[in-house]
Amino acid sequence: MNNRPVDENRRKIKLLLVDDEQGYVDILSKRLAKRNFEVTKALSGTEGIKALRKQDFDVAVLDLKMEDMDGIEVLKIFKKMAPELSVIMLTGHGSEQAARDGLAQGAFDYLTKPCELEELIAKIHEACEGGKAGD
């Protein structure tokens, strides 16, 4: 419940949200924006790739189950385009195997859907710090 105190000195974390469920992407981006994230929405794998081509992101949140492209394929392309990008995957319960494949492809971590917002935010911060530590 308690929001992370917004660090005014820190620049906003640039977040790419890729999920084909419009309602989910909309509300999630609103709530994340309120928590001082710079969120770009993408409603498919292709849209996500286009967005990444236009600008750099700190973290991408990627749903593994989408209609147009397999999440793992999108992940591979992301990692090729921007190897330093931290990718957090969202999976359904029971498809942990796909998540493990994703980890092998260089994803940062995964969360099972539906996940708590706090959990996601904590993971995003972790990814940013991890990403920086990795640099």
Place this chain on the structure above:
Amino acid sequence: MADKTNQDTHDSAYYKSLTRNMVVIMLVVSMMPLILISGILRYYFNVSYQEKAVDHLKVLVRKHQQNIDRFLTLKLADLRVISRLFPFEQLLEEPFLRECLSTLQQEYPHSFVDLGVVNAQGIQVAYAGPFRLKEVDYSRADWFKKALEDENYISDVFPGVRGIPHFIVTSRVDYRGAKWVVRATVDFEAFNSLVESIRIGKTGFAFIVNKKGEFQTKTRYEALASKGPYKSLIADQGLPEHDVTFLETTTEGGMPTIYVLAPLKNGEWFLVFQQEASDAYAVVERARWLSIIILVAGALAVGLVSVLLARRMVKTIKESDRQKEMMNEQVIEAGKLASLGELAAGIAHEINNPVAIMVEEAGWMEDLLKDEQQGRLENAEEFARALNQIKIQGRRCKEITHKLLSFARKTDPTVKNVNLNELIEDVVALSEQRAKYTGVKINLHLSDDIPTVNVSPSEIQQVMLNLINNALDAMEKTGGVIDITSRVNGSFVVVDVADNGPGIAKANLTRIFDPFYTTKPVGKGTGLGLSICYGIIKKMGGDITVNSAKGVGATFHVHIPWTQENKTAS
């Protein structure tokens, strides 16, 4: 239900006809050779035995024929000796004749009754014997003519002057240019006893007839003997004069009878032996009865064995049919479950997204609510409570879909480090709803210090779920308590699942882990649950046992092995 009954009656008719066919085939296959062999054996036995019996009779009759012929010949010889030995004048003197007779009677008892000399005119001029026959005129007697013709002659039986059946032997003597006849009466009783003594079996007897078929001996069975068909035989055909003739025919009374005819006196007389065929072939008859009894006994035994065998075979077939049917049901059931699982998984996935959106929207409203100045909104607290409730219920939905997805997954045999307590809690959570409806309370007594075990979690889940479901099934009507205990016992982690239901009958305890063994109504249980559990636990190197008594419930003990490695790992 009506369908089921129809099916059952149809099945029972099928198995009945199967049993019947088996019995018939077995009977035919085993009885045919038996009947054939005994028939053939009987035929050959009959033929050979009858031949033997007939041969034996022929030999016997031939012997008697010789005896009688010898007797007659001897009598004739005796008379010839007397008529030739002494000067003929002496024979005309009655005292001498009497002396001769008494000498003969002394030397050959029962041979001659009287002795006499008849002149050419047929007048008995000299006589010695018990009758008054001196001066009797025999000129018209049949025998006298023959006696004059032949040198030696044996007459047929005739009553003669004395009125008693007898026969005589004569010897012709030429003396002083005239023909004389010396005659002697043979002791008829002695002769008769020769024939009378021939007695074989119960109905075999003998007698002598002449060519006309007149009896030459007395026989007690005259009435029987006179019915014989031999008269025509003797009269018509020239029967062999020296050998015996065998004849099998029926008498006038319709009785199958055998005859052996032997010629005597060069074919003038016949010795006839008569016996009822059934008596002559008594041994054959006995053998026939014996073979029939053996055949019937054999048939009964074969019949009994085939019925028992067929029943046993059909029982086995029935059992395997039943198992096959259950297998089919099980396969269909498994297919249904699999598709149900896929469906559940699909629904769970689909529900996740809307629930996630709902929860996030509620969160967003909470975010916005916080921005509003406190107090300006009249029902702010009530809004916050409602939103929180939405989030809580959303989380609950998530838990439900997670469980569904967990159990819809195919059983995964991958071995992992499993915390049994957590696994038990998961399974119990899943069964709680059903337990509530059944009126069953599930109590957990989980020991904190049990080590993790290296097993396939989904397999252990299956075992635990099965045991709990069985306990729930047992207490479906009554309700009750299930106590689940975890503890360490040596190198095993033991999980006890105890219920206080109706318990398991002692007879069923020994078979409880057998595949396809079920006490549930037809269609309700496959009899596979516990046997699969048993297989899973045995494969892990563990054991599963049961304690139960009727009325006090049942306790299953699941022993799962652990190693020191697990202990340090946990």
